[in-house]
Amino acid sequence: MPVLQVNDKKFKPYISAVKINERIKELAAEINTEYAGKRPLFIAILNGSFMFAADLFKEISIDAEICFIKLASYKGTCSTGNVITSIGLDEPLQGRHVIIIEDIVDTGTTMHKFLPQLYAQQPASLKIAALLHKPEALLHPVAIDFLGFSVPNIFLLGFGLDYDGLGRNIPEIYQLTAE
Numbered sequence: 001m002p003v004l005q006v007n008d009k010k011f012k013p014y015i016s017a018v019k020i021n022e023r024i025k026e027l028a029a030e031i032n033t034e035y036a037g038k039r040p041l042f043i044a045i046l047n048g049s050f051m052f053a054a055d056l057f058k059e060i061s062i063d064a065e066i067c068f069i070k071l072a073s074y075k076g077t078c079s080t081g082n083v084i085t086s087i088g089l090d091e092p093l094q095g096r097h098v099i100i101i102e103d104i105v106d107t108g109t110t111m112h113k114f115l116p117q118l119y120a121q122q123p124a125s126l127k128i129a130a131l132l133h134k135p136e137a138l139l140h141p142v143a144i145d146f147l148g149f150s151v152p153n154i155f156l157l158g159f160g161l162d163y164d165g166l167g168r169n170i171p172e173i174y175q176l177t178a179e
Contacts, residue, residue, distance in 0.1 A: 004157075004174055006167050011157050011174035015149060020131075020159060020173065021055065023148045027129060028059030030146060031099065035062055040097040042066040042129075043089065043118075045110070047168070048103035051160040052131040052148075056101060067091050071110055093121035103160045104132040105142050106153070112140035132156065132173075 004011045031040075039062070044053035046068050057066050069089050098118065105111060111128065118126055129146035136153040157163050158170030167174075 003177065004167075004170070006157060006163050009163060010177045011163075011167075012177050013172060014151075014154075014156060014175040015159075015173040017159075017171040020148070020171075024052070024055050024131075025059055027146045027148060028056055028061075031056075031129070032059075032061050035064070035097060035099075037062075038097045039063045039065070040099050041091055041093070042099050042101055044068045044101040045103070046070040048160045048162070049101045049131075051168070051171075052103055053101045056129065065091070071114060093118060093123040096123050097125045098123040098127070099146070100126070100128045102128060102130040104134065104156070105130045105144060106134040106137040108138050108140035108142040111142045131159070132161075 003013075042053065042057060042060075042064060044050065044066060047070065050068075053066065053068075057064070067089065100111070100118075102111070105128070115126070127145035128142065130144045131148040133144055133147055133150050134153050135150060155163075155176040157167040157174045157176070159173050160168050161173065162168045
């Protein structure tokens, strides 16, 4: 994996596509076992989770459904401090086993604001599957039930993660270089 240039920044290899794929298969096996006979609903948080959600869902062998929701905490260039649902959730959650799919949990602010909205709909259970977690950046405690990788508080790119809208399509994860 070579060093990449994206806009004005350089990124070096961090997690290979092979390691990502292996870990996703392990997470899917855990979910398949835990949710056998329960028909869970996966809620993928866009934009960043789209690659993780697709690869994870391909490995789910139990009956399951998936939907997508776009969350944002900003309008234009200013943060509102509130999580806004840009593309809504159309599926009723009452009595359903729900698994949220996130690309990365860093500060935990999005989940801290979004989870109460989901709990208000009375799901049978609610768990989080995240590809990445930055424990050092956490401002709000978030329980991640199915975790791919715990990473330091560094800027990452690829496999759904972007820098100014670019790099989401890279099949590996890169980290920002110190250069």
